[in-house]
Amino acid sequence: MQFLDVPTILQVTALFNLMSALAWLALAQVFRVAPRAGRLMAGFHLLYVMTLRQQEAAAGWPPPLRQAMTEFGLLGCSVLLLLALRRMLRSRQRSHDIASIAGLGAAAIAAGLAGGQALVPQLASTACVAALALLSTREVVRGLAGRLSRPVIACTVLPFALLAALSSAHLVELLLDPSWAEAVAADRLPSALRASLLFVITAGITLDLISLMIWRVIARIQHLTERDTLTGAMNRRAFEQALVEAQGLLQRGHRFALVMIDIDHFKRVNDTHGHAAGDAALQHCVRIWQTGLREVDRLGRLGGEEFCALLPLAAADDLDTAATIAERLRAGLSAQPLRWHELELPLSASFGVALPVAGDAQGQVGMARADAELYRAKAEGRNRVCAATHLQELAAA
Ligand SMILES: Nc1nc2c(ncn2[C@@H]2O[C@H](COP(=O)(O)OP(=O)(O)OP(=O)(O)O)[C@@H](O)[C@H]2O)c(=O)[nH]1
Numbered sequence: 499m500q501f502l503d504v505p506t507i508l509q510v511t512a513l514f515n516l517m518s519a520l521a522w523l524a525l526a527q528v529f530r531v532a533p534r535a536g537r538l539m540a541g542f543h544l545l546y547v548m549t550l551r552q553q554e555a556a557a558g559w560p561p562p563l564r565q566a567m568t569e570f571g572l573l574g575c576s577v578l579l580l581l582a583l584r585r586m587l588r589s590r591q592r593s594h595d596i597a598s599i600a601g602l603g604a605a606a607i608a609a610g611l612a613g614g615q616a617l618v619p620q621l622a623s624t625a626c627v628a629a630l631a632l633l634s635t636r637e638v639v640r641g642l643a644g645r646l647s648r649p650v651i652a653c654t655v656l657p658f659a660l661l662a663a664l665s666s667a668h669l670v671e672l673l674l675d676p677s678w679a680e681a682v683a684a685d686r687l688p689s690a691l692r693a694s695l696l697f698v699i700t701a702g703i704t705l706d707l708i709s710l711m712i713w714r715v716i717a718r719i720q721h722l723t724e725r726d727t728l729t730g731a732m733n734r735r736a737f738e739q740a741l742v743e744a745q746g747l748l749q750r751g752h753r754f755a756l757v758m759i760d761i762d763h764f765k766r767v768n769d770t771h772g773h774a775a776g777d778a779a780l781q782h783c784v785r786i787w788q789t790g791l792r793e794v795d796r797l798g799r800l801g802g803e804e805f806c807a808l809l810p811l812a813a814a815d816d817l818d819t820a821a822t823i824a825e826r827l828r829a830g831l832s833a834q835p836l837r838w839h840e841l842e843l844p845l846s847a848s849f850g851v852a853l854p855v856a857g858d859a860q861g862q863v864g865m866a867r868a869d870a871e872l873y874r875a876k877a878e879g880r881n882r883v884c885a886a887t888h889l890q891e892l893a894a895a
Pocket residue numbers: 728760761762763764765766768772773774775776777780801802803876880
């Protein structure tokens with residue numbers, strides 16, 4: 499059953515890519531959403547349209563020149579796509595691998611064209627597209643692992659994996675039946691199935707990148723609404739929300755501990771070295787504490803120089819475990835003074851540790867107990883950890 503002829507599918511593909519390029523440019527230039535990734539995506543779509551349409555545009559040109567446009571065009575599209583994907587996922591990966599694959603591919607294409615061969619340039623560009631699509635697949639899995647659910651990652655990876663599979667299959671076809679290369683070089687149209695598959699893959703990749711961009715924007719908004727702008731710790735509202743959720747889970751046996759933290763003599767830092775030094779001290783403390791905490795732990799800034807950590811506890815853990823973690827945070831800060839211009843400013847903090855109480859929906863009882871322990875730590879001389887003992891917990895209950 500054929501519902502669309504191949505030229506129509508190719509025209510629809512070209513139109514889709516043209517509109518996608520415009521949409522990415524508008525997002526990048528007008529709305530400043532993921533501008534670098536957007537410009538790379540616009541470049542990808544435009545180059546793809548040019549590669550698709552060059553048959554008509556360059557009809558009278560010598561065949562080697564037209565083949566050069568096709569092979570270099572496909573190689574360029576794959577490079578732009580992977581670069582855009584890395585930017586969208588904020589990957590720190592250097593682009594040496596892309597440069598090596600693209601460099602080798604371009605050299606092989608040029609050598610094949612110079613030798614008057616139709617097969618070698620096609621083999622080279624197809625192998626590069628397959629390799630870069632495989633790299634894109636790995637990039638998506640690495641970039642999203644642990645941040646999105648497995649089914650979502652599988653859906654996102656699918657178009658890239660399909661592109662890798664289709665290019666690999668084409669590579670095998672070319673190797674098994676070199677007359678294919680002559681057919682493609684003679685500008686014979688692809689089959690309806692291949693043209694449709696390519697359209698579906700391009701549309702899938704575009705939807706993928708748009709979804710990743712929306713996900714990035716949502717994550718940014720969440721970050722802005724949940725984080726303290728100075729230190730990056732959770733803000734009070736987000737921390738209280740996390741506490742309410744933890745109290746709910748407590749009913750189902752998921753235990754946790756609260757550690758109330760207050761920087762010692764913080765006012766002196768401000769008064770002696772200025773407000774900017776105070777701000778730097780707050781950032782310094784949070785940086786040290788965040789590295790001492792696990793991924794599951796939450797650190798919130800309740801206000802001023804007062805913080806609270808919510809530590810989920812495993813079955814065997816108890817108040818002593820939480821006190822040990824607090825002691826690690828205390829020792830970490832004591833050991834690392836703040837470097838402020840030419841000076842080293844020693845900093846310390848006091849810690850109060852307590853367990854929450856079941857049935858306390860807002861977690862206010864646990865917070866009050868941790869707060870009482872914090873004030874005991876301050877009263878006993880600061881720079882120390884005080885934990886509510888079992889007897890104190892019972893007396894307070
Ligand atoms: N630089 C800076 N200072 C802040 C910020 N928020 C609160 N402060 C200051 O933090 C100081 C808190 O002082 P105090 O409550 O007296 O506490 P302290 O000096 O740490 O004394 P102890 O807690 O008893 O050890 C005040 O001077 C506030 O102005 C902030 O975001 N940046």
